[in-house]
Amino acid sequence: MKRIAILLSGRGSNFKAIYEAINSGFIKDAEISVVISDKKEAKGLEFARDNGLNAIFVNPKDFGDRKGYDLELVKILKNANVDIICLAGFMRIISEEFVNAFENKIINIHPSLLPSFPGLNAQKQALEYGVKFTGCTVHFVDAKVDNGPIILQAVVEVKQDDTVETLSDRILKYEHKIYPMAVKLLVEDKIKVEGRKVIIFD
Template sequence: MLNLGILISGRGSNMESILKAIKKKKIPINPAVVISNKHDAKGLKIAEKLGVNVEVFESKGFKGSREEYDKELISILTKYGVTPKNGLVCLAGFMRIISPEFVKKYKNRIINIHPALLPSFPGLDSQKQALEYGAKYSGCTVHFVDSGMDTGPIIIQAIVKVKENDTEKTLSKKILKEEHRIYPEAVNLFARKKIRVSGRKTIII
């Protein structure tokens, strides 16, 4: 069985939706470890409650480079069996850009969720961008992580209608509901070996 490592920085609501789906035996994967780069991340307590190992590796005050930080992160993942051969890494509100070395080592084994219909509105404040552009539809995207900013092959997307009276807060809430639905679905597809990457595209088998 594959070993799953989840990286968080805050509450980790997407982490929680994945872990609960695993607990209900909907995803055949071992939740090996949750790692936070912040000691006060609320998601750590949620993970512990769900019986998952937690580790904290503070990024604030870390003296080394991004590459050196990621090297230590990889050693923690490896300790729990989350390896490039037998692991999957999920970014769930992890507020750090991971290094090209990390991406290369775990090629097509790191996935992320983004609150927009990529390739539209990558980066920060996606919901705000969608409202400012007058988008009629927004949503969320689960994608593989590559060395670009939200540019990796797309696995699943969910669409949300943008209403005239939507604010950043109301739109974010609607999108988050869909995030909690499709992220576990993407992890399940990966765990069951139902995803094949071909160039920029993913093929669901």
């Protein structure tokens, strides 16, 4: 049984997609062992509590710096014996100490076709650049923002009348498909990382 941790800051829609994929049996032999948020009122944390999951608020204000906060998260995650860490709208840049503690075990979803449009407001960046296609990317997390090896991507057409909101909503539907797929591959040990290349086994 693989143990999954979810880190989130907001509504946790990708967390819910992973949770539902486990409950439906799409992802087998896995459980969500802990859900952590840096926001006390995060809707995702509320959803976790409502569904009987171990939900923890860790207040960044209780720590002097990012490193101290991240080391506390590392301690919680190691105590929970997690195998996979999913960032699901976790709006913090995690430190090198955190990444090194869980090499090739932390994954994230980003609303663009990386390496294009990393960082914040990816959908706005895509519209301003005038691309005809964008999408979303599940990738491993390393010490740089939105830089780790790519696991899965989905392509989304940009329509002429798109706004940030309409494009974001359409991308989100694909996020909810490919994030559980990536988790499933990890749970089933069907992923190998060689440098920047991710090899997926049948």
